[in-house]
Amino acid sequence: MEKKSEQAKVRKPELVFYADSILLEGPHWDAENSLLYCVSIENNMIYAIDPETGEVQTYLTDGPVGCAVLDQEGMILEAERSGIFRIDPRTKEKQLVAEAHNDERMRYNDGKLDPKGRLLVGTMGYEGTYEGEAALYAIEKDGTGRKVLDGLTLANGMGWSPDGKTLYFIDTPTKKVGSYAYDTKTGEANFEKYVVEITDGSNPDGMCVDLEGMIWVAQYGGGKVCRWDPETGKKLEKIRIPVKNVTSCCLGGKNLEYLYITTAKDGETEEELAGGLFRVKLS
Numbered sequence: 001m002e003k004k005s006e007q008a009k010v011r012k013p014e015l016v017f018y019a020d021s022i023l024l025e026g027p028h029w030d031a032e033n034s035l036l037y038c039v040s041i042e043n044n045m046i047y048a049i050d051p052e053t054g055e056v057q058t059y060l061t062d063g064p065v066g067c068a069v070l071d072q073e074g075m076i077l078e079a080e081r082s083g084i085f086r087i088d089p090r091t092k093e094k095q096l097v098a099e100a101h102n103d104e105r106m107r108y109n110d111g112k113l114d115p116k117g118r119l120l121v122g123t124m125g126y127e128g129t130y131e132g133e134a135a136l137y138a139i140e141k142d143g144t145g146r147k148v149l150d151g152l153t154l155a156n157g158m159g160w161s162p163d164g165k166t167l168y169f170i171d172t173p174t175k176k177v178g179s180y181a182y183d184t185k186t187g188e189a190n191f192e193k194y195v196v197e198i199t200d201g202s203n204p205d206g207m208c209v210d211l212e213g214m215i216w217v218a219q220y221g222g223g224k225v226c227r228w229d230p231e232t233g234k235k236l237e238k239i240r241i242p243v244k245n246v247t248s249c250c251l252g253g254k255n256l257e258y259l260y261i262t263t264a265k266d267g268e269t270e271e272e273l274a275g276g277l278f279r280v281k282l283s
Contacts, residue, residue, distance in 0.1 A: 067111035122155020206248020
């Protein structure tokens with residue numbers, strides 16, 4: 001049944017944006033302005049893309065930028081090499097919000113706003129891998145921060161169940177998606193169980209949760225993004241992307257009818273569209 005359901009839905013990815021990025025990541029949909037934000041980590045750049053007109057706004061960062069989201073006031077909240085900053089998208093004025101860590105070996109990676117508007121952002125090794133040295137941090141609106149999870153190696157994708165009570169989180173080397181009981185009042189997360197395991201040799205990277213509470217996981221090295229049922233652990237759908245390294249995904253569009261997907265180059269093969277932003281029509 002699983003194979004039949006996967007084959008029954010053949011969706012064709014459409015290239016939306018390409019700027020020869022080495023590592024395009026962290027898609028985030030701005031519903032109010034119909035813009036897709038994403039980050040080119042190694043090019044120190046935040047993009048705000050209008051998928052319909054092709055118009056692009058750029059915001060240069062100081063060093064690698066792990067994530068960029070819009071806060072509840074419409075400001076860009078982004079995590080770059082030296083800290084977490086707030087940028088006014090109209091004036092590009094930039095202010096330091098917080099420095100969650102001071103470990104020179106690490107850089108910020110994936111980050112998202114939780115249901116109450118606090119930023120959760122993880123870390124990973126900057127030029128190497130440091131097993132058990134990464135963490136996931138919560139940054140409150142006033143800039144105070146604390147560790148939510150520690151003992152990680154490569155903090156990556158995350159998302160919340162529709163009711164906000166469950167956090168799904170990926171520490172990439174585990175090759176699994178963990179489920180955590182999440183307290184939206186405090187931002188505390190407690191591990192419950194693993195709900196997805198990637199067994200094909202690729203690595204789980206970024207992810208998102210759809211309106212039905214199913215989770216979409218981008219598979220770095222796997223050339224695909226897959227939809228999973230976190231209750232049963234069953235794979236529901238597979239979407240092939242014409243690039244090996246698929247980095248993350250998010251819902252977007254007027255009715256959240258698209259899945260936006262970021263990709264990366266692999267430094268070895270010449271893939272024509274690697275580092276591009278794609279989208280797939282879901283409904």
